[in-house]
Every structure is written in structure tokens, then in C-alpha cells.
Amino acid sequence: MKRLAIVLAAGQGKRMKSKLYKVLHPVCGKPMVGHVLDAVNKVNCERSVVVVGHGAEAVRSYLGTTAEYVLQEQQLGTGHAVKQAKALLGGEEGTTVVVCGDTPLVTPETLEALFALHEEQGAAVTVLTASMDNPQGYGRVIRGADSAVQRIVEQKDCSPEEDAVKEINTGTYCFDNAKLFAALEKVTNQNAQQEYYLTDVVGILVAEGEKACAHMTKDTEESIGVNDRVALSEAESFMRRRIVKKHMLGGVTIIDPSSTYIGADVEIGADTVIYPGTTISGKTVIGEECIIGPHSEIEDCILRDKVTVKHSVLCQAEAGSETTIGPFAYLRPGAKLGEHVKIGDFVEIKNATLDDGSKVSHLSYVGDALVGKNVNIGCGAITVNYDGYNKSITEIGDDAFVGSNVNLVAPVKIGRGAYVVAGSTITHNVPDSDLAIARQRQENKPGYADKIRARAKAKKEREQQS
The missing domain is CATH 3.90.550.10 (Spore Coat Polysaccharide Biosynthesis Protein SpsA; Chain A)
Incomplete structure (x- = not known):
């Protein structure tokens, strides 16, 4: 019928x-x-x-x-x-x-x-x-x-x-x-x-x-028919408990169901552990044996098996198996991580692909970039991708090393196995296996620090007397 x-x-x-x-x-x-x-x-x-x-x-x-x-x-x-x-x-x-x-x-x-x-x-x-x-x-x-x-x-x-x-x-x-x-x-x-x-x-x-x-x-x-915000809250509470129960019966460990928020369309694999304070929403798909949270926000993401996410925010991002993210990382739309990638604390990734084994361990920004395999990006390094009008691409080849506090001014290409010295601002392509250094030569002025201090102290005393 x-x-x-x-x-x-x-x-x-x-x-x-x-x-x-x-x-x-x-x-x-x-x-x-x-x-x-x-x-x-x-x-x-x-x-x-x-x-x-x-x-x-x-x-x-x-x-x-x-x-x-x-x-x-x-x-x-x-x-x-x-x-x-x-x-x-x-x-x-x-x-x-x-x-x-x-x-x-x-x-x-x-x-x-x-x-x-x-x-x-x-x-x-x-x-x-x-x-x-x-x-x-x-x-x-x-x-x-x-x-x-x-x-x-x-x-x-x-x-x-x-x-x-x-x-x-x-x-x-x-x-x-x-x-x-x-x-x-x-x-x-x-x-x-x-x-x-x-x-x-x-x-x-x-x-x-x-x-x-x-x-x-x-x-x-x-x-329950929802006619006001009170009934909406009740429906939300009932639905949330129903969703959490479904995942737990499917083999997911949820440490504290009362503080875990999972959307209706989320998929989570068996033996994944969700820690308190975590919100997972949209069309997110999480694989098996992952560790998520505590206090993480994940929206419309795809995370493969054995991914770890701690104290981080992910939106429209992808991560391959055994990748670790956080604490305090931010993956924005278009972030695509391969397998065994490490994204550390206070790292932001946007519209960038990082291939297997690459690391961005702390305090860095990688946006509009194509990063190869086994690349190390040091502390404080950034891709300078925006000139106020247009976004440009940074490309980094396999096995390259980018030192701390490096600025990669896009568009620019760092070759396979290249080495960029800490503190450099790179504006030209670096060929394969080359070492690039782009920083002003250091100059020491003997005793000049004392002169600066004396000048500053005198200025302060004059201001206090006036």
C-alpha cells in the first residue's frame, strides 16, 4: 500500500x-x-x-x-x-x-x-x-x-x-x-x-x-510539541539524551553525558572516547579509537581513526589517522591534515593541506598553503597570505624545515628538503635542498644600553617634577 x-x-x-x-x-x-x-x-x-x-x-x-x-x-x-x-x-x-x-x-x-x-x-x-x-x-x-x-x-x-x-x-x-x-x-x-x-x-x-x-x-x-522556548529546551534535553545513549550503545565512551553535546547527524566510531565539555555538531564523522576533548568544539569535520583532539576548535576540517590536534588549536574551513600530523598549542590552520607526518607544534599560522610530507614548521612561523585584497598560496615541499619566527610571504615556494633559518622573512622561492636566510646582520654597540637607560630615567624624572 x-x-x-x-x-x-x-x-x-x-x-x-x-x-x-x-x-x-x-x-x-x-x-x-x-x-x-x-x-x-x-x-x-x-x-x-x-x-x-x-x-x-x-x-x-x-x-x-x-x-x-x-x-x-x-x-x-x-x-x-x-x-x-x-x-x-x-x-x-x-x-x-x-x-x-x-x-x-x-x-x-x-x-x-x-x-x-x-x-x-x-x-x-x-x-x-x-x-x-x-x-x-x-x-x-x-x-x-x-x-x-x-x-x-x-x-x-x-x-x-x-x-x-x-x-x-x-x-x-x-x-x-x-x-x-x-x-x-x-x-x-x-x-x-x-x-x-x-x-x-x-x-x-x-x-x-x-x-x-x-x-x-x-x-x-x-x-512534545514545541510552542515556546521552554518546550524547545525540553525537546533539546530529551533529544540530547537520546543521541548520547545511541552512541554509547554503539560502543562510544562518553565520560559525562550531561556535559556532552552531540548533533543529530553526527557519526562516531566504536571505542572513541568523548571527554566532558565537548560539542560535536553538523555532519561530523569521527572514526574509531579517537580521543576527543575535553572542552573541544567540532563542526562539520571528518576525523579518521585514532585522532586526538584536546581543548581545540575545528570547523569544516579533515584529519587523517593518528593525527594529534591541540591543546588550544584552531582548524578553520579547508584545513586538511594527513596521517600522523601534529598540530600543537595555539596553532591556526586555514584552507591548507598538510601531508603525512608534518608538524606545526606551537604558536604558528598556516593559511592558504600546500605543505608536503614530514615538514617541520617552527614556533611562531606564519604564512603571510593576504595583501589586503588577495589571498596567495605558499607551497612547502617534502622534508623541508622552517625555523622559528619565519615569515613566508606568499606567493612563495619552499623546495623539497630546503632549510629556512629562524627569524627569516622569505619573499623569493627557495630551491630544493637550499638553505635560506633573510635577516639583517646583527650589530652590537658597546655600553649603549646604559646610555638608553639613563636617557629614559632622566625623561621620567622631568615629567614627575613638572
């Missing part, structure tokens, strides 16, 4: 009090609607339609071609929102899951269980429900004497008896697609909110003799 999806993402989200459209607020580094669409895609929905309204262009820009879109120009309720998808899906046969774009914690496993129950029972509608001790704010699922689902009542429309019900509607449903759009034509706005509720479809179908089922999730966290 064909599976379809409608994601409701048209609400303005006034309670967020934000310029950012509600469903684009991130949870563990990914916008909420991205989490929802990922879950939908993992249960093999052939078509996914996102209903957009406020912030429509921003949502389209983020999701791109991963979904189809319809516009809800006026926000007249969830039933009205789903109805906007009729032009695209009204003629389809199959099962349609309807899920809110602000429920980032819903899982593919739960959606699959919802689909399975719906299809096995041949139901017209199957509601995803949860049991809550304090269901304040949620619609209640009302069952009959035979425990069959009869209807869903929104909080503001509940009688005292209905208000006491603990089983709540999560806002996620499976529908027979044809019956969904037929029932939507019969929904009215005769309620406290004067909106067209999608929940009314359940009662309409039951009244017509159709079968309504419910699947209760075991994890009430999945029912």
Missing part, C-alpha cells in the same frame, strides 16, 4: 517570540521540521507534502527538493491546513500520515508501528496517543465502552469528565487518504477556537461506521 505524508508547518509560532520561523528553530543542531521529515522519509513515504504559511520561503529554502509544498495563506486550523494538500494528494490511494512540524522527537520506529497497526486493522484512522499524568493543554482521546476510539476533544472544548482523561492526542495520525479528504469536507468551525480541527475527522469517520484505532507510544517524550 502506498504511503504518503503531510507535515504541518504553517503556524506562526508567536509564543516563541522570535524572528526565526518556529519549525526552523534547531533541536540538537537541526531545525525541528528537518527531524520530522527525516522520520517520515525513513518509513518509506513515496510523497511528502509540507504545508507552509508564515515563513514559507525560509522553510522551502531549508528543505529544498526533499518535499512538495502547499501554502496555507490563512491559519484557520489543522483541518484547514491538511485540506490544502488536496490538490496534490486528493487523487491518491493509500495511507497518509499527518504529523506536526514542531514535534521533533517523533521517531521512525513509532511511525512504522503506527502504519503497521493502521494497515493490519484496515482502519480509516489511527491516532498516535500517549498517557500523561498531567495532560493539560492536550486534546483528549475519548473511547467508548468497548475501548474503541470515538472522538478527540480539544482541551478548551472538554467537559469536566473529558478533562479528567489521561490519554492524549499527540497530533500524529494515519488516515485512509481518500476517506481523509472526504471527511475534511464535513468539518466545521463550531468550537471555542472557531477553527477547523483535524481532530473532528475522527468523530466524523466513526459516525459513518468507519474503524478508528489508536497506538499508544511508550515514550511520552515523542508527544
Whole structure:
């Protein structure tokens, strides 16, 4: 049976009090609607339609071609929102899951269980429900004497008896697609909110003799809908614990899960150890047996096996196996390190490739450079890559040695096996195996230090007397 999806993402989200459209607020580094669409895609929905309204262009820009879109120009309720998808899906046969774009914690496993129950029972509608001790704010699922689902009542429309019900509607449903759009034509706005509720479809179908089922999730966290910053924080906390647990069950050691932040799309290999205070985000991929942290920030990076990163910041960088980084290093976009590379304390690498075995041990800047194998770059050395208008490339050949406090003024090439003497400012190419020295000859002036001190002391005394 064909599976379809409608994601409701048209609400303005006034309670967020934000310029950012509600469903684009991130949870563990990914916008909420991205989490929802990922879950939908993992249960093999052939078509996914996102209903957009406020912030429509921003949502389209983020999701791109991963979904189809319809516009809800006026926000007249969830039933009205789903109805906007009729032009695209009204003629389809199959099962349609309807899920809110602000429920980032819903899982593919739960959606699959919802689909399975719906299809096995041949139901017209199957509601995803949860049991809550304090269901304040949620619609209640009302069952009959035979425990069959009869209807869903929104909080503001509940009688005292209905208000006491603990089983709540999560806002996620499976529908027979044809019956969904037929029932939507019969929904009215005769309620406290004067909106067209999608929940009314359940009662309409039951009244017509159709079968309504419910699947209760075991994890009430999945029912969280984010409407304000408090709920956003709760969703972030739940998602973070879920992600950390997944990695630990996959063989990753996380010393202190409560102080470790890992994004939803991060991949980490077995036997890697993550120390406290570390943030790993974006599309980062970390290999096996790595040591990461403490207090490191890694975003959109690729780290191969047995890489060590201590007290450092890495963004859009790559590191080969058994490379060590830090403490207090900064790898900026375009940094590509080979195997067995050493990047030490207070070293910055930007848009530069360092081949296997090369070392930049401390207090140096390497930007816009191609560095060969087994190169040593000394303390305080820098590539002078920017003239105020243009960036230029520095090339350093295999086995070269660059001494401390060297300035390599790009564009410049240091040949294979060349030796650049400490303190030099290099403005011309250095051929293979040559030694380059470019510094002014030292001159000592006997006794002149005392003269300078006396002159400075006299000046200070004059200033104090005036």
C-alpha cells in the first residue's frame, strides 16, 4: 500500500517570540521540521507534502527538493491546513500520515508501528496517543465502552469528565487518504477556537461506521510539541539524551553525558572516547579509537581513526589517522591534515593541506598553503597570505624545515628538503635542498644600553617634577 505524508508547518509560532520561523528553530543542531521529515522519509513515504504559511520561503529554502509544498495563506486550523494538500494528494490511494512540524522527537520506529497497526486493522484512522499524568493543554482521546476510539476533544472544548482523561492526542495520525479528504469536507468551525480541527475527522469517520484505532507510544517524550522556548529546551534535553545513549550503545565512551553535546547527524566510531565539555555538531564523522576533548568544539569535520583532539576548535576540517590536534588549536574551513600530523598549542590552520607526518607544534599560522610530507614548521612561523585584497598560496615541499619566527610571504615556494633559518622573512622561492636566510646582520654597540637607560630615567624624572 502506498504511503504518503503531510507535515504541518504553517503556524506562526508567536509564543516563541522570535524572528526565526518556529519549525526552523534547531533541536540538537537541526531545525525541528528537518527531524520530522527525516522520520517520515525513513518509513518509506513515496510523497511528502509540507504545508507552509508564515515563513514559507525560509522553510522551502531549508528543505529544498526533499518535499512538495502547499501554502496555507490563512491559519484557520489543522483541518484547514491538511485540506490544502488536496490538490496534490486528493487523487491518491493509500495511507497518509499527518504529523506536526514542531514535534521533533517523533521517531521512525513509532511511525512504522503506527502504519503497521493502521494497515493490519484496515482502519480509516489511527491516532498516535500517549498517557500523561498531567495532560493539560492536550486534546483528549475519548473511547467508548468497548475501548474503541470515538472522538478527540480539544482541551478548551472538554467537559469536566473529558478533562479528567489521561490519554492524549499527540497530533500524529494515519488516515485512509481518500476517506481523509472526504471527511475534511464535513468539518466545521463550531468550537471555542472557531477553527477547523483535524481532530473532528475522527468523530466524523466513526459516525459513518468507519474503524478508528489508536497506538499508544511508550515514550511520552515523542508527544512534545514545541510552542515556546521552554518546550524547545525540553525537546533539546530529551533529544540530547537520546543521541548520547545511541552512541554509547554503539560502543562510544562518553565520560559525562550531561556535559556532552552531540548533533543529530553526527557519526562516531566504536571505542572513541568523548571527554566532558565537548560539542560535536553538523555532519561530523569521527572514526574509531579517537580521543576527543575535553572542552573541544567540532563542526562539520571528518576525523579518521585514532585522532586526538584536546581543548581545540575545528570547523569544516579533515584529519587523517593518528593525527594529534591541540591543546588550544584552531582548524578553520579547508584545513586538511594527513596521517600522523601534529598540530600543537595555539596553532591556526586555514584552507591548507598538510601531508603525512608534518608538524606545526606551537604558536604558528598556516593559511592558504600546500605543505608536503614530514615538514617541520617552527614556533611562531606564519604564512603571510593576504595583501589586503588577495589571498596567495605558499607551497612547502617534502622534508623541508622552517625555523622559528619565519615569515613566508606568499606567493612563495619552499623546495623539497630546503632549510629556512629562524627569524627569516622569505619573499623569493627557495630551491630544493637550499638553505635560506633573510635577516639583517646583527650589530652590537658597546655600553649603549646604559646610555638608553639613563636617557629614559632622566625623561621620567622631568615629567614627575613638572
